[in-house]
Amino acid sequence: MKKNYVYIPGAFILFVAVWELIALAGGWNEALFPTPYKTALGFGELIYDGVLLQDIIDSLIRFIIGYVTAVVCGVFLGLFLGWYKTAGGFVNPIVQVLRPISPTAWLPFIVLIFGIGEMPALVVIFIAAFFPVLLSTVSAVNSIEPIYLKVARNFGIKQPALLFKIILPAVFPRIATGFHLAMGTAWVFLVVGEMVGAQTGLGFLVVDMRNNLRMDLLMVAILVIGVMGLWLDWTISLFEGWIYKRWGIKRV
Amino acid sequence: MSYIEVDHVHKEYIRDGKAFTVLNDVSLNFDKGEFICLLGPSGCGKSTLLNLIAGFENCTSGQVRIDGQVVSQPSIKYVTVFQQYGLLPWRTVLGNVELGLESKGVPKENRQAIAEKYIDMVGLTAAKNSHPAELSGGMQQRVSIARAFAVEPEIIFMDEPFAALDALTRMSLQDEVTKLCREQGKTVVFVTHDIDESIVLADRVVILAANPGRLKTIVPITIADRSDRNSEEFLTIRNHIFEEFHMAHEEKIEYYI
Numbered sequence: 210m211k212k213n214y215v216y217i218p219g220a221f222i223l224f225v226a227v228w229e230l231i232a233l234a235g236g237w238n239e240a241l242f243p244t245p246y247k248t249a250l251g252f253g254e255l256i257y258d259g260v261l262l263q264d265i266i267d268s269l270i271r272f273i274i275g276y277v278t279a280v281v282c283g284v285f286l287g288l289f290l291g292w293y294k295t296a297g298g299f300v301n302p303i304v305q306v307l308r309p310i311s312p313t314a315w316l317p318f319i320v321l322i323f324g325i326g327e328m329p330a331l332v333v334i335f336i337a338a339f340f341p342v343l344l345s346t347v348s349a350v351n352s353i354e355p356i357y358l359k360v361a362r363n364f365g366i367k368q369p370a371l372l373f374k375i376i377l378p379a380v381f382p383r384i385a386t387g388f389h390l391a392m393g394t395a396w397v398f399l400v401v402g403e404m405v406g407a408q409t410g411l412g413f414l415v416v417d418m419r420n421n422l423r424m425d426l427l428m429v430a431i432l433v434i435g436v437m438g439l440w441l442d443w444t445i446s447l448f449e450g451w452i453y454k455r456w457g458i459k460r461v
Numbered sequence: 462m463s464y465i466e467v468d469h470v471h472k473e474y475i476r477d478g479k480a481f482t483v484l485n486d487v488s489l490n491f492d493k494g495e496f497i498c499l500l501g502p503s504g505c506g507k508s509t510l511l512n513l514i515a516g517f518e519n520c521t522s523g524q525v526r527i528d529g530q531v532v533s534q535p536s537i538k539y540v541t542v543f544q545q546y547g548l549l550p551w552r553t554v555l556g557n558v559e560l561g562l563e564s565k566g567v568p569k570e571n572r573q574a575i576a577e578k579y580i581d582m583v584g585l586t587a588a589k590n591s592h593p594a595e596l597s598g599g600m601q602q603r604v605s606i607a608r609a610f611a612v613e614p615e616i617i618f619m620d621e622p623f624a625a626l627d628a629l630t631r632m633s634l635q636d637e638v639t640k641l642c643r644e645q646g647k648t649v650v651f652v653t654h655d656i657d658e659s660i661v662l663a664d665r666v667v668i669l670a671a672n673p674g675r676l677k678t679i680v681p682i683t684i685a686d687r688s689d690r691n692s693e694e695f696l697t698i699r700n701h702i703f704e705e706f707h708m709a710h711e712e713k714i715e716y717y718i
């Protein structure tokens with residue numbers, strides 16, 4: 210990790226070189242397969258228009274709304290199902306069946322229920338983020354250190370204080386791992402969600418540029434999605450690292 | 462009537478579908494203000510007995526009474542200090558010590574002052590805003606002791622609290638804990654498998670034997686100066702306990718043959 214200032218520019222050069230080579234070897238029309246140079250010009254154009262910034266902001270807002278809702282619901286339902294084992298027993302099979310289904314498979318129903326426009330993107334992000342958070346919370350509650358509960362019993366800490374003072378913070382590092390996982394998955398599905406009727410956002414940009422046959426701008430959108438995903442991942446890694454440090458857990 | 466009465470306590474666990482006896486008909490009486498050590502080989506049921514007295518577990522038959530009341534669950538009047546400290550890593554030292562005060566309903570303004578007093582008592586004022594992960598094992602156990610004292614319990618239970626610490630830290634904590642408990646007139650039940658530790662700390666040492674766990678004997682400690690671990694008196698008592706302890710071991714071996 211120490212040599213990031215060497216690796217990252219190096220990786221960038223390597224990436225551009227391979228891209229350039231593919232473009233050369235393929236010999237396609239520039240309009241169909243943009244070269245790095247053409248894409249850079251396109252990037253400038255989108256920045257200059259202010260379109261790109263607006264799309265990034267809109268996507269981020271949708272993402273944050275969908276993701277945060279999923280995190281809050283996932284954590285609270287997970288705490289409940291983890292703590293009340295009987296309820297958990299009934300719900301677990303349902304969750305196990307729903308979990309492996311790609312959120313996009315639900316799209317027709319999502320559109321039927323929520324219509325097109327803003328909602329499908331939010332719902333798809335929600336579904337994508339919800340299950341990893343839920344499952345990591347349940348398993349964290351199931352493996353909570355017994356000593357914390359013993360201390361709580363000794364000091365007469367009862368619900369709801371038990372939940373907020375002991376259980377939630379005790380399971381937090383493990384839930385944070387779920388947050389990380391959920392963020393990666395949800396970002397992937399953002400683009401899909403925004404392809405259904407949204408009028409802004411990076412997913413919309415992808416569809417719009419494809420329809421307008423502006424492959425250079427499509428490439429810009431694709432790369433921005435990747436870089437934003439990396440940035441989000443990095444942000445949550447920092448958060449996770451802080452939690453681990455505070456809780457005194459060694460990273461494995 | 463004694464303060465703590467362990468009355469014909471019997472404890473069984475189910476293992477592989479079969480019941481096996483961990484404690485067989487243990488009866489003990491402790492007085493208020495006494496410092497009691499439970500001493501015995503590993504697996505003889507010391508922790509189980511302590512957990513029964515502290516109310517974390519229930520007897521299969523017999524009962525434990527404290528101040529005449531049958532114990533059925535833990536209470537903030539009797540606080541346990543664990544070998545693994547049991548500190549909450551997300552709270553600072555101060556926050557950990559305030560934990561019990563919060564649940565006792567001490568108003569916010571007073572909590573910090575009380576917690577600081579007890580943190581000072583265990584010599585950790587400089588570390589009061591640190592988190593447990595930043596502290597050594599000895600310091601963490603001090604926090605746990607401060608947290609126990611802060612709620613002003615009548616009894617303090619300790620289950621091998623110093624077992625994970627190095628010899629020097631252990632000795633200084635032993636001296637501090639005896640001093641604190643005696644100053645404040647606490648009743649203490651302290652589990653250990655270290656003979657010297659029991660002599661330094663206890664008014665009476667309860668020796669348990671294993672397989673099944675049962676009462677072996679009780680040795681009163683009547684040494685004027687406990688800080689000298691090499692005095693004639695200390696060595697005599699140590700030998701005496703060692704013999705009892707050793708016999709407890711031999712019986713265990715016979716049992717296996």
Ligand SMILES: Nc1ncnc2c1ncn2[C@@H]1O[C@H](COP(=O)(O)OP(=O)(O)OP(=O)(O)O)[C@@H](O)[C@H]1O
Pocket residue numbers: 474475476483501502503504505506507508509510654
């Ligand atoms: N929850 C439990 N279920 C089944 N068996 C148990 C349980 N708790 C303790 N035991 C068994 O009871 C016996 C006594 O255990 P206990 O922990 O009280 O011993 P101990 O004297 O404290 O030992 P140590 O010195 O190793 O801490 C052991 O054989 C142990 O395996």
Ligand SMILES: [Mg+2]
Pocket residue numbers: 507508509620
């Ligand atoms: Mg034990």
